[in-house]
Amino acid sequence: MNYFRKSIHEMSGYVPGEQPPLGTKIIKLNSNENPYPPSPKALKVLQQIDPEMLRRYPDPTGKSFRIAAGKALGVPDDWIAVGNGSDDLLNLIVRAVGEAGKPVVCPSPTYVLYRTLAEIQDAEFVEVPYPDDYKLPVDLLIAAQGAVTFIASPNSPSGTAISVADLEKLAQDLSGILVIDEAYVDFAENSALELTKKYSNVIILRTLSKGYSLAGLRLGFAIANPTLLAELNKIKDSYNVDAIAYAVAAGAIADSDHKTANAEKIKASRSQLAVIFKELGFEVWPSQTNFLLVRPPNGDAQRIYQTLKERGILIRYFNQPRLDDKLRISIGTEEQNQILLKTLKEIL
Incomplete structure (x- = not known):
């Protein structure tokens, strides 16, 4: 028995990025959260x-x-x-x-x-x-x-x-x-x-x-x-x-000064990561956000997403047309970014 409107019953709800419990040893780069503390x-x-x-x-x-x-x-x-x-x-x-x-x-x-x-x-x-x-x-x-x-x-x-x-x-x-x-x-x-x-x-x-x-x-x-x-x-x-x-x-x-200082750190890391991703063979879209959209060298985005997840790094994979060969990666702290790059090199 379905008690809901037909359109509700048949639609797919919005699926947010995974949210592991606080304290979990995960590098979380899947929801475009700011990696730095609030003001x-x-x-x-x-x-x-x-x-x-x-x-x-x-x-x-x-x-x-x-x-x-x-x-x-x-x-x-x-x-x-x-x-x-x-x-x-x-x-x-x-x-x-x-x-x-x-x-x-x-x-x-x-x-x-x-x-x-x-x-x-x-x-x-x-x-x-x-x-x-x-x-x-x-x-x-x-x-x-x-x-x-x-x-x-x-x-x-x-x-x-x-x-x-x-x-x-x-x-x-x-x-x-x-x-x-x-x-x-x-x-x-x-x-x-x-x-x-x-x-x-x-x-x-x-x-x-x-x-x-x-x-x-x-x-x-x-x-x-x-x-x-x-x-x-x-x-x-x-x-x-x-x-x-x-x-x-x-x-x-x-406290705009605090917000701006953190944004500048993220923008600097974004530029550095974009250069390195390109050196690794990724296609990189020009970003003015706190994340990068990239296409892996062979387009095997789902495999890379899954392998990173198994190694404790969450990024975002969209299983939908025009995005299923790409990955969205939030900019993390310098330490998180370096771990991501090291792990990606091993996977590639």
Whole structure:
């Protein structure tokens, strides 16, 4: 007996990267987590949490965090909405927009959750293929005229940059909402944040999971015109983010120096790894994220993924068209990167 909607019963749910228990002797390079610790200022906030914060419900709008984020980014706090990770905000957007006759559009391959959320809503889902160089197919995306169009910028899992000019062209010519998912912006050269001031249909998504080393906190936020955010706030859970997350996140986002210093270390390691991978015969896509997409010399990505796993190193393998001969590898600490390279050389 199936008690669920037909579309739910038949769909495949989103599969996150493996999460071994804390303390497991694993080099974890599969979920694009930041390998360096969070800001000491954020940790100090955590140590000084008032127990009263646990007894009471949190502020439903996260005012304290929105003020801190607005100050850090130079935007008014009413232009910010907060979610339980940016995935929560993606879910709100699809719930608010997706229905029959209103397609959800994105280039492909990209973040698989966009498809999953559309399927949950029984919304039409349109994928526009990326060319091999991952240049954004702007004209085809415009032609699709989605009720909402998702662009990961930089893209995942390719790590490639999206030009702000291409994103602005979309903002101008799309009749629906343009969501620019900047999860990896802290490792990139450019941001499309200014587009929110010029176009009322643009939503920028950010997360503290990557640049700020707070993946376990689950806090993301949207930046957009307040009239757009007001519609999303109608359907969010009353208290979708907890009080501790708000407090710690406010401390973290105020410490941009710490975030930037860690990002610079990751970017330097990314460049070094890209050179070595190429010397080992890998094809390497240019990355502006905290990971690299690579194709092994013989395309035997699944074998390499499995062998690394057996040796205590987790990376990401996607068993899907156009990605099944490639690997996505998060940038680790210098020590982790060296162990990875040594093990890869042995495998090859």
